[in-house]
Amino acid sequence: MSADSIIETRELVRDFRKTRAVDRMTFSVEPGEAVGYIGANGAGKSTTIKMLTGILKPTSGHVRTCGLDPMRRRVEVARRLGVVFGQRSQLWWDLPLRDSFTILGAIHRMDDGSTRARTDLLVEQLEMGPQLGTPVRSLSLGQRMRAEIAAALLHSPELLILDEPTIGLDVLSKQRLREFLVAERHEQGTTLLLTTHDMGDIERLCDRVLVVDHGRLAFDGTLTGLAGTVGAQRILVLDLAGPTPDLCDVPGATLVQSESDGLRQRLSFDSAATTVAAVLAHVSSRHEVRDLTIEEPDIEDVVRRIYAASGRD
Amino acid sequence: MRTFWLLVRAGFRRHSTYRLALLAGVTTNSVFGFIRASVLLAALASAGSAIGGYDAPTALAFVWWGQALLGTVNLWGFAEVKDRVRTGDIAVDFLRPVDPQMAYLAGDLGRAGINLVGRGVPAILLGGLLFDLAWPPSALSWVAGAVSVVLAVVVAFAGNFVINLLAFWLVEIRGITLLWMITGGLLCGLYLPVPWFPTWLRTIANWSPFPSMLQNPIDILAGRVVGTDIASAVAVQVFWAVALLGLGQLVLRAGRRRLEVQGG
Known part of the structure; x- marks a missing residue:
């Protein structure tokens, strides 16, 4: 101060x-x-x-x-x-x-x-x-x-x-x-x-x-x-062309969820550590990606996590 | 000072956008002017002489100046400040580097200006054209009359401003506004000249700020008050203007401390 x-x-x-x-x-x-x-x-x-x-x-x-x-x-x-x-x-x-x-x-x-x-x-x-x-x-x-x-x-x-x-x-x-x-x-x-x-x-x-x-x-x-602090990360949702094994080895990203034999996979990543483009490039080099969406952390969620971390409701 | 003047101009422009309201005002004021003139003339005719210093031309001047100043002086009050207190918008006024009371006063002088031009002047011209009314007897009366009109606007504003500020403490001030309107309408000399009141009511009126809002400027303009009496009529107005503006400052300060604008 x-x-x-x-x-x-x-x-x-x-x-x-x-x-x-x-x-x-x-x-x-x-x-x-x-x-x-x-x-x-x-x-x-x-x-x-x-x-x-x-x-x-x-x-x-x-x-x-x-x-x-x-x-x-x-x-x-x-x-x-x-x-x-x-x-x-x-x-x-x-x-x-x-x-x-x-x-x-x-x-x-x-x-x-x-x-x-x-x-x-x-x-x-x-x-x-x-x-x-x-x-x-x-x-x-x-x-x-x-x-x-x-x-x-x-x-x-x-x-x-x-x-x-x-x-x-x-x-x-x-x-x-x-x-x-x-x-x-x-x-x-x-x-x-x-x-x-x-x-x-x-x-x-x-x-x-x-x-x-x-x-x-x-x-x-x-x-x-x-x-x-709160682990509020962006989520990249990938729709893949065919059944794909879990995408566990993408640098800077973590697999959150895999649905329908890996047809849709959700990867969380930290904007500070990597970019959507890098994650996408890495995945596309190995599998065919049909569609993608990005889920932004929403402020209410961030606040809720902070509150939870500080031991309040 | 420049700020004040620009705010006056803004008030003028703001209220000049409602031209139909001005036209309706002129019409209403004129119709009521005819009715009131007839009543007063009948009263004078049955008395056979002047009453309380009013002969026929002075009484007619009393009526028509009253009608002319009705929109200029805000006798019926305003709700803007009260509404802003209630909604919390008053907060925005406190975020400006000006005194809110002075800003609203400037706006009200602008409003008075457009009403004087748009409603007052047509009404007095019509009255003067159709009736044989008394005009200000000297240049001094014109000038003092003009000063007195401005003071009347200030006194009426200052009183209403205090009433509006009560919204800081009361949820609804409609009852108080109504009481103010009825008392004010009677005691300011709008319906009957104050000198015609019975002694007890005249005493009450003379101890109140209300004659300063209408009776005093009209008396000067109608030539009923002349010479040194002009000075005392204006002095009384100055007293009320200062007193009510001062009271407004105190109430505004207390209100600001009380302000609890929740949400938004």
Whole structure:
């Protein structure tokens, strides 16, 4: 924990009447990091975020965002922070999208020139030009989410907090959003804290994962480490042309299951150790492969394993 | 300041998208203007002289300025802040580096602006065209009247904002809103001029913020209040504006600490 951490919590606690939503949470995030914050529903993710952003008063403990107490110095923290709550909007519903950017620019005390330049850049990168004149209420969910993220990034914040940014989006919209975020972070060095139910978000965006369980930190480390801890591996399902003996000798992969005399075999493998292509090449050199599917570890499963490992339900 | 002004403009634009509502407002205000003008003229005719400082032209000015300012000053209150507290969207307001009360005040001034242009001006022009009403007697009355209208908007906003914030503690504030509307509608001088009230009711009214929301600007614009009395009428409004905005700040601060936005 260094002095210039962008997020720092120590023994952070928040109670809601008789329930403890966040329980002695201690972690810190350094500038430039991209951190995925995951856990089951009701595990305490949103509560933590609300305390980090100064919306919610901690019951006890210590919290600093951009080095400041977010509850006491709300306005200063708000200037350095961009937040998107997937289920809430920060845009002006009745006005054309363009107006939301103008107003937000003024709220963040940007001059007209820089508001315009920054808006143009974000609009171009997020491909939202055609929607600028559309009232926000008429945007599709995918368009609105992109607009929300542009709005959160307008004032070039040091820290971007995204709460379920891809919830409800189709595959293509998710993909575009992730690509944009990767590029934006690459250019601006923005620190990212992200909560999500989508393992794809974590894989593509985050280099560090925090898992929260019943308000407590259950895991803090890299995604690879997480996969290693819980054995959450990807599964390659191969349909073979004819009955095949068990594929026990594929480097980096382990046989999980073999059905119908080896017509369908399931191999688990660790993305860090090998690739789908390598496994497939190895198998195809010996047997004829007719079809294949890949099963991604799902976040709920990863979380469940973490919980099981830490001796909880 | 620039932020405030841009938020005013946004409020103006936001409410200007509902043009049909404005048209309906003008029509309703005008119809009620005719009815109220007839009633007051009949009352004056049967009294045979001025009542409480109102002769026929002042009474007509009272009616038509009242109708004109009805949409501008938000007497009936708003539900936006209450709804945002209830749904938790108020959280988004706290994530902005501006004071939520000032942001909503700016938005309400914008709303008042479009209503003044779209509903108020047509109503007073119609009244002036069809009736022989008293116009502001001097340039000072015009200017002070304009200031007084802005203050009336601020006082009405500040009061309603406090009522809306009660949603932090109460599940449903409809009853309180209704009480506020009925009391306010009576005591602000919308139905009858406050000086026409019986003494006891007039005392209550004068100790309440409600005349500052309508009676005071109308009196200045109708020329019933002139000279140094203008200063005291405006001073009372300033007092209520400051007091209610201050109260709003305290309640907002307490509400923020109470905020328990669950989920989402």
